[in-house]
Amino acid sequence: MTAPTGAPAAPVRLPIDADFLRDTLLELLVIPSPSGRTDAVMQHVGELLSATGVDLDLTRRGVLRATVPGVRGDVNRAVVVHADTIGTMVKRLKENGRLEVVQVGTHSARFAEGAHVTVLTDDPERTYTGTVLPLKSSGHTFGDEVDTQGVGWHLVEVRVDAPVSDVAGLLALGIQVGDFVAIDAAPQITPLGYVKSRHLDDKAGLAACLAAFKALVESGITPPVTARLLVTIGEEVGHGATHGFDDGTAEIVAVDNGVVAPGQQSLEEAVNVGMMDSTGPHDFHLTRRLLALAAEHDVPAVRDVYRVYRSDAAPAVESGVEARTALLGFGVDSSHGHERTHLDGLLHLAELLALYLQTDLTFRDWDAHRSGPLVEFPSTTVQPTPVEPTDVDRRAEGDRRAGQA
Incomplete structure (x- = not known):
C-alpha cells in the first residue's frame, strides 16, 4: 500500500445555521413523501443542495448523491439519510364512499386514527384532504363500542373531504x-424548542445533514476525504441504501432516529450513537471514533442499542458494500407515532457530522483499499493473553474426567 502524504488539520466545531436547519425541517415536513411517492421532496432537497454550490446527481431510481471533493479523491465516505416516510395506500374503494387503506412502511393503525391525510391521485392537480377514522367513530351512534373495537388497518377507513357516498363518486374524483x-405531518415547534410532528423520521435527520454539509461548504475547508451525502427513498420499506455507492466508499454513517423509550438510553437533546441494531453491531472502530470526536469537542452524545430497528446501513451492507458502518441518531420519542424531538439534538447532530467530515479515514492507509495483507491489518484492541492452567485447575480437570469414565 502507498500511504498518502500530509496530515489533515485538526477538525473544528463549525457553527451550524440554526435558522436554516429549522426552516428546512419545516419545509421538508409539509411535503408528502411516503415511500414510493418521493419525487417532490427529492426535487426540493436537490434545490437546497444546489443553492449551496454542491455538485449532485440522481440515480435511475431517484436516489440523490451530493459530493464535496476532498484532498483524497481515490476514496470517499458517505453520510446516508432517507427522505421517504411511512404512509398508506388505497386498497379498496368502499361502497360507503370511503377508502380502505393499507400501510406503507411499518406503523400501527393506533396512531393513524384521527390523522389528517392527503389523497394523492395520479393527476398531480387532483389531491384531496381527508381523515383516518375508526369504523365506529361516532359515540352518539355506537356508544361504548367506540372504546371496545380493536386496533388494525382493517378497522379504519379514510373519510374524503368531498361530497361522495359511493364507489362511483370516488371514481369521479379520480381516486x-x-x-x-x-x-x-402537522409540525409544531414549542417555545422550549421541542419539535412535534409526524415524519421526523427521517426528515429531521435530513435537515441536520443538509445543515452539516452547508456548514462544511461555507467554511471553505476542503475535507481530507471526499464526502458524499446520499439521500435515499425506500428506507421505510427496507431497501434504502442498496445502491449509489462505488468501490471507493470506505465508510458509511447512517443518520436516523435514536429511539427514546423506556429501556433506551437515547435522548432528544443529544446525539445518539447506535452501537447495534436489529441487524447486528456497527463497526467497532468507527463508532468509537465518533464518540471520541464528540467527547473531544464537547458535543453531547450517548450510546444506545436498538432491538427492533434498522437503518440505511443495513441494506448497504446486505447489498455488498465493503465499508465500515456507523449509526448516528437524533432522539425521537414515540417513533412512527406521535413523534417528538428537540432542536438542540438536531444542532448537535449537525455539529458532530461536520466534525467527522473534517477527519481522515478511521485507518488512513488501510481503509483506502478494499483488501490488503494480514501484516498490515490494523487493530486497536488488545487480545487477552492465554493463562496457563494452575496445578489446581489440572487436578480439577482430572477429577472431572475421572467422574465421566
Missing part, C-alpha cells in the same frame, strides 16, 4: 386503488 394517502 383509484393504488393511490397514495399521505399522513399529514
